[in-house]
Structure formats: C-alpha cells, structure tokens
Amino acid sequence: MGSDIVEIGINGIKLVLIFLMMVQAVPILVWVERRGSAFIQNRLGPNRVGPLGLLQLLADAVKFLTKEEFVPAKGVPFLYYMAPIFALVPGAVAFSAIPMATPLLIDRFELFGQMWGPYTILFQGYEIGVGVVFVLGISSLATYSILMAGWGSGNKYSLLGALRASAQIISYELALGLSIVGVLLLNGSFNFGEIIAAQQGPLAFTFIGHTVTVPFLPNWGVFYQPIGALLFLTACFAESNRLPFDLAEGEAELVAGFHVEYGGFKMLLFFIGEYGHMIVGSSMFIALFLGGYHFPFPGITPEVLRYYATELGYGPQGVSIFTALILFLSFFVKLALLLWFFIWVRWTLPRFRYDQLMDLGWKTMLPWALANTIITAIVIQISKI
Amino acid sequence: MTTDAFLFWFLALVTFISALGVVVFANPIFSALSLVMTMVTVAALFATLNAFFLAGVQLIVYAGAVMVLFVMVLMLFDLHKEKKAFTQGAFSGSVKLLLGGLLAGLIVGAVSMSKELYKAISDQAVTNSATGIESTKALGQLLFTQYIFSFEVLGILLLVIAIGVVALARSKGGTHVK
Amino acid sequence: MPLGGVIFLFIFISAFGALLLFIANRIGNRIKSVSDVKSAPYECGIPGIDKKDTKISVKFYLTAILFILFDIEIIFMYPWALTFKDFISNSMGWYSLLCMGFFLLVFIFGLVWEVKSKALEWE
Numbered sequence: 001m002g003s004d005i006v007e008i009g010i011n012g013i014k015l016v017l018i019f020l021m022m023v024q025a026v027p028i029l030v031w032v033e034r035r036g037s038a039f040i041q042n043r044l045g046p047n048r049v050g051p052l053g054l055l056q057l058l059a060d061a062v063k064f065l066t067k068e069e070f071v072p073a074k075g076v077p078f079l080y081y082m083a084p085i086f087a088l089v090p091g092a093v094a095f096s097a098i099p100m101a102t103p104l105l106i107d108r109f110e111l112f113g114q115m116w117g118p119y120t121i122l123f124q125g126y127e128i129g130v131g132v133v134f135v136l137g138i139s140s141l142a143t144y145s146i147l148m149a150g151w152g153s154g155n156k157y158s159l160l161g162a163l164r165a166s167a168q169i170i171s172y173e174l175a176l177g178l179s180i181v182g183v184l185l186l187n188g189s190f191n192f193g194e195i196i197a198a199q200q201g202p203l204a205f206t207f208i209g210h211t212v213t214v215p216f217l218p219n220w221g222v223f224y225q226p227i228g229a230l231l232f233l234t235a236c237f238a239e240s241n242r243l244p245f246d247l248a249e250g251e252a253e254l255v256a257g258f259h260v261e262y263g264g265f266k267m268l269l270f271f272i273g274e275y276g277h278m279i280v281g282s283s284m285f286i287a288l289f290l291g292g293y294h295f296p297f298p299g300i301t302p303e304v305l306r307y308y309a310t311e312l313g314y315g316p317q318g319v320s321i322f323t324a325l326i327l328f329l330s331f332f333v334k335l336a337l338l339l340w341f342f343i344w345v346r347w348t349l350p351r352f353r354y355d356q357l358m359d360l361g362w363k364t365m366l367p368w369a370l371a372n373t374i375i376t377a378i379v380i381q382i383s384k385i
Numbered sequence: 386m387t388t389d390a391f392l393f394w395f396l397a398l399v400t401f402i403s404a405l406g407v408v409v410f411a412n413p414i415f416s417a418l419s420l421v422m423t424m425v426t427v428a429a430l431f432a433t434l435n436a437f438f439l440a441g442v443q444l445i446v447y448a449g450a451v452m453v454l455f456v457m458v459l460m461l462f463d464l465h466k467e468k469k470a471f472t473q474g475a476f477s478g479s480v481k482l483l484l485g486g487l488l489a490g491l492i493v494g495a496v497s498m499s500k501e502l503y504k505a506i507s508d509q510a511v512t513n514s515a516t517g518i519e520s521t522k523a524l525g526q527l528l529f530t531q532y533i534f535s536f537e538v539l540g541i542l543l544l545v546i547a548i549g550v551v552a553l554a555r556s557k558g559g560t561h562v563k
Numbered sequence: 564m565p566l567g568g569v570i571f572l573f574i575f576i577s578a579f580g581a582l583l584l585f586i587a588n589r590i591g592n593r594i595k596s597v598s599d600v601k602s603a604p605y606e607c608g609i610p611g612i613d614k615k616d617t618k619i620s621v622k623f624y625l626t627a628i629l630f631i632l633f634d635i636e637i638i639f640m641y642p643w644a645l646t647f648k649d650f651i652s653n654s655m656g657w658y659s660l661l662c663m664g665f666f667l668l669v670f671i672f673g674l675v676w677e678v679k680s681k682a683l684e685w686e
Binding site for chain 2: 076079128130138140141148151162166167173177189191
Binding site: 167 | 573678
C-alpha cells in the first residue's frame with residue numbers, strides 16, 4: 001500500500017473515502033429513482049420533506065434506524081445478520097480497482113518535523129495488473145449474500161427468491177465474461193489503465209494496412225465492439241437484479257424474494273449493495289467501452305489539459321491535481337448518465353418471465369458473444385492491427 | 386517483520402481457521418460457507434506469490450462457481466437425518482478420528498517429503514513482475530505451444546462432463562417419476 | 564502491493580456494516596418478547612405449514628453445473644486473448660486461432676447439444 005507510514009495512511013483514507021462515496025451515492029440515487037419514476041409515470045413523487053423532497057432521505061434514514069429488530073422464528077441468526085453486511089463488500093472492493101482519473105503527484109511536504117514524499121497517489125483504490133479478472137472474480141462473490149439471506153431467513157419465499165436470483169446471476173455471468181473477450185483481444189491486456197490509455201484520441205480504424213481516421217469521434221471501445229458493449233450492458237442489468245431482470249423479487253409471485261424477512265437498516269444495506277453493483281457495472285462499462293475518464297471530444301487529451309494548467313501557472317503538483325479533477329468530472333458525468341439509464345430502463349420495460357430470462361441468457365446472449373469473439377479474432381488476424 | 390510476511394501469516398491463519406471450520410461445523414451450510422472463505426483466502430495467498438491471474442481464476446471458478454453449486458444444493462435439501470447421522474454416534478466418531486489421523490499423517494508426510502523440493506525451487510531465482518501481466522502472458526504462451534494437446538483434451542473432457550450431467554438429470558427416477 | 568488494500572477494504576467494510584447494524588439495533592424499538600405470530604415466517608395471511616420435504620426443480624442444479632463447465636471454458640479464453648497479438652507478431656496468428664477454433668468448436672458442440680436435449684428449457 002505504500003513505502004512509509006504517511007503514504008499508507010493516505011492510501012487507507014482514500015479507500016475509506018471511495019467506500020463512503022459509494023454509500024453516499026445511494027440516498028441520492030434512491031431520490032433520483034423515486035422522483036424520476038414519478039415523472040415518467042406522470043406523478044409528483046416525494047416532494048414534501050425539504051426542497052424538492054431532497055430531505056426525504058434523512059427522514060427515511062431516521063425511520064430505518066428506529067425500526068424494531070428481531071430474527072424470524074425459523075431463521076438462523078448468524079446468517080440472517082451476515083447477509084446484509086456481506087452485501088456491501090463485493091461492490092466497494094471491485095469499484096476500488098477501477099481508475100477514475102490520472103494519478104496525483106504530491107510534492108515533498110513537512111509533517112511532524114519530518115520531510116515526507118514525494119508521492120504518486122493513484123486516483124483509484126489500488127492498481128491491479130489483472131484488473132478485469134479481479135473485478136469479475138470479486139463480483140462473483142455477490143451470490144453468497146443472496147444465498148445466505150435466502151436460507152438464513154427460514155422462509156420459503158426467500159429461499160425460492162435466492163435460488164432464482166443465484167441461477168440468474170450465474171447464467172448471465174457467462175455472457176458477461178464472454179462479451180469482454182473481444183476487448184481483451186483488441187488490447188492484449190487485463191489492466192484497466194492500459195485499456196483506458198488505448199482509447200485516447202480520435203477514432204482510427206486500421207484494416208489491412210489502411211487507416212481511416214474519424215477526427216470528430218473518440219477512439220472508444222464501443223465503436224470497435226458494439227455487440228460486445230450491448231451484451232455487457234444487458235448482462236450488467238441481470239447481474240444487479242434490476243428490472244427487466246428482477247425475477248428474484250417478483251412481487252406478484254415471491255412477495256419480495258430473498259429479502260422478504262428483512263426490514264429497517266438491514267434492508268438499507270441490501271439497497272446499498274444493489275446500487276453498488278450498478279455502480280461497478282457502469283464504471284466497468286465506462287472503462288472498457290466508453291473511454292474511461294477521457295473526454296468524448298478527441299481534442300481534449302490529458303496532455304492538453306496539462307499544457308493549459310502549466311499555462312495558468314501551476315507547478316507540477318497543481319498541474320496533476322487540476323488535470324485529475326477535470327478528468328474525474330468527465331468520468332463522473334458518464335457514470336451519472338449510465339446510472340440514470342439504469343433507472344430509466346427500470347421504469348420503461350416490463351419484467352421478463354423466468355423461461356424467457358433463461359432463454360435470453362443461454363440461447364441468445366451466449367451464442368452472440370461467442371460469434372463476436374470469433375469474428376473479432378479473425379478480423380484482427382486478417383488486418384494485423 | 387515485513388509487510389509481505391505479515392500478510393502471509395495473517396492469510397495463513399485465516400485460511401487455517403476457515404479450513405478447520407469446514408471440518409468442525411455440524412451444519413453443512415456453515416461448512417460450505419467456511420469452504421468459500423478458504424477458497425477466497427487461498428486466492429489471496431496466490432496473489433502474495435505474484436500469481437495474480439491464478440488468484441483471479443481461483444476466485445471466479447472455485448469461489449464463484451463451484452462453491453455456489455455446493456451451497457445451492459445444500460440449501461435445497463433439508464439435511465436433518467443426515468446431519469444427525471454424521472454428528473452423533475460411535476460410528477461417525479470413529480470415522481472422524483480415522484480421517485483426522487489420516488490427514489495428520491498426510492500433512493506430516495507431505496512436509497517431510499517436500500523439504501528437498503522446496504530447497505530446489507527456492508534456489509532458482511523466481512523473478513515475477515509485480516503486475517502479473519508478464520506471468521499471465523507466459524502462461525498463455527506455454528498453454529498454446531507446449532501444453533496444447535492437454536488443453537484440447539480438456540475441452541473434450543468438459544464436453545463429456547456436460548453430456549453426462551444432462552443424461553443423469555434426464556433419467557427418469559427418484560422424485561421425477563411420472 | 565495492492566493486496567494489503569484489498570484485505571483492508573474487506574475488513575473495514577465488514578466492520579462498518581456490523582457497526583451500522585449494531586447502532587440500528589441499539590436505537591431501534593426494543594421488544595421484550597417477540598410473539599409467535601410476529602416472528603412467524605411471512606405468509607399471505609394463512610397460517611404457515613412447515614413442509615419438511617420441499618421439492619425444488621432439478622433445473623437449478625443442472626444450471627449450476629453447466630455454468631461451472633462453461634465458466635472454465637471461458638476462463639481459458641482469457642490467456643488466449645491476452646497472448647493473441649504476441650502470436651500474431653510472431654506470425655503464428657493462424658496457429659493460435661486454429662488451437663482456439665478447435666476448443667471453441669467443442670464448446671459450440673456442447674452448447675448446441677444442451678439446447679437440443681432441452682436441458683435449458685424452463686417450463
């Protein structure tokens with residue numbers, strides 16, 4: 001994590017901040033979801049507590065805190081309490097591996113009568129060489145929270161919901177894992193940093209020695225892998241149990257699925273977990289297909305930003321902070337738009353039937369992802385990029 | 386003690402405790418869940434050896450796929466009679482003692498026999514990049530040149546397993562007699 | 564060493580979640596004794612029946628096993644994807660493609676067989 005105590009401290013605080021950022025995003029997302037769904041359905045939504053209903057979140061938190069606490073009669077207390085706690089873990093741990101901007105350079109500074117630094121602080125929790133595999137592996141642990149909740153509640157509905165949810169998640173994990181093989185083929189790397197760096201500048205197709213440059217479009221993965229991007233995004237919806245794939249909850253048949261016996265703060269932790277999956281899926285989609293933290297205008301590269309910051313008269317530390325903050329803004333806007341897309345789809349599409357869901361995963365998305373992989377490999381071999 | 390050594394001993398302790406939990410817990414669900422924990426910490430131990438790709442594969446395949454199957458299946462069955470049979474009685478007790486002795490013997494034997502092997506390996510300078518990309522690339526190179534035959538055979542083996550599973554599940558009998 | 568960060572985050576989040584639940588437990592309404600009706604498993608108004616032998620479709624089991632098999636095959640495509648460009652630069656691209664092509668052929672055969680044998684049909 002670092003070479004000396006201060007660097008370890010900075011990195012630890014950074015990890016905590018990233019986690020708190022995720023937790024903080026949840027009340028805002030819940031508000032956006034409730035207001036947005038209300039406007040989509042021609043209602044008003046929560047608008048009484050505070051301006052625009054923004055303080056509704058605070059009222060909800062107080063309500064959650066004061067709820068009664070008890071374990072259902074047939075439940076297993078240890079698993080019943082472990083499930084919501086463990087729901088938080090995979091989302092935040094996976095999200096920390098995704099870079100959100102260029103690194104910060106910290107000059108030498110004095111603290112406790114000693115000189116420290118210089119440091120290079122990454123704008124991500126930790127850099128992992130095999131980042132893509134790491135994120136997939138950590139996200140696959142999310143099933144256990146659902147299974148523990150389903151079995152620990154001691155209720156037939158929650159067990160059925162948990163089984164459905166885990167069968168759905170593992171089915172779509174195949175399509176998710178296969179849809180990114182095309183990206184890996186194009187980049188020859190598992191590292192998010194390298195994949196993002198390759199998506200800089202204007203779009204330039206190379207085919208059998210000829211290069212076609214499109215100066216007004218960015219060099220994003222989505223233009224090389226449109227089918228892969230579509231499959232990846234669809235699988236993300238299924239992985240985070242969102243409509244149209246929320247068969248695990250299915251109010252009409254299973255009441256609320258695996259969290260039927262949960263209430264109060266435990267329910268809130270499950271909510272944070274679900275939104276955490278949305279955030280991880282969206283940011284991985286951004287990193288692989290939407291150019292990461294690069295601007296959609298190919299003219300604005302990190303080098304250009306650094307040049308402007310130097311012109312404004314900043315030193316090396318100021319330049320790196322200026323550039324990182326502006327690039328983080330780009331990442332943040334993309335993330336916000338994608339999260340809005342998740343919410344938008346939820347209130348637009350109806351729910352699938354379970355056999356349709358499984359057919360889509362196994363018989364449609366898996367063959368398409370396979371075909372995408374084979375065609376990508378052949379095109380790369382022919383054009384010798 | 387360096388950070389790496391601390392990490393190793395910490396992970397080894399957690400791995401040991403969770404592996405012990407697999408054997409000691411009477412409830413099969415708890416056993417399976419502590420096996421999940423063991424798999425995750427073994428993946429972390431792989432990462433301390435700079436085998437990052439292997440650690441990811443361990444997470445995806447063992448912790449994310451195989452153990453999901455185990456936990457799911459254990460939750461499907463109501464194992465009350467079996468639980469009783471395996472937690473009480475002289476027979477299961479003697480079987481446990483026997484298996485425990487066998488395991489202890491295996492561990493002692495493995496450690497004493499692998500001493501020379503360990504020395505031989507530690508003499509070679511193992512250089513690995515911290516990012517793990519080079520070692521993964523070397524793995525891919527080896528897999529597709531030297532071990533290509535075993536790789537293709539593995540594909541056929543997986544196909545055979547898939548066909549066998551479906552054939553077993555389709556056979557009429559048990560709860561699915563019509 | 565990124566592993567230290569990962570382990571730190573694992574432990575920190577677990578502790579954070581446990582702390583939140585503990586606080587909620589302290590602040591929340593304390594009930595002295597939970598009645599049987601209140602703590603009974605959720606049911607839609609009728610008294611719950613405890614069926615000991617809940618039968619669940621074998622399809623879930625089948626899906627999980629097939630998932631493991633296909634997941635292993637997909638994992639093996641990752642090192643291939645990583646090294647494909649290196650193979651091309653050594654002008655062994657077609658060889659690498661052929662190796663993977665045979666593997667994928669077996670994969671596709673397995674998938675087609677599953678679909679044809681109706682192992683993936685949910686009714």
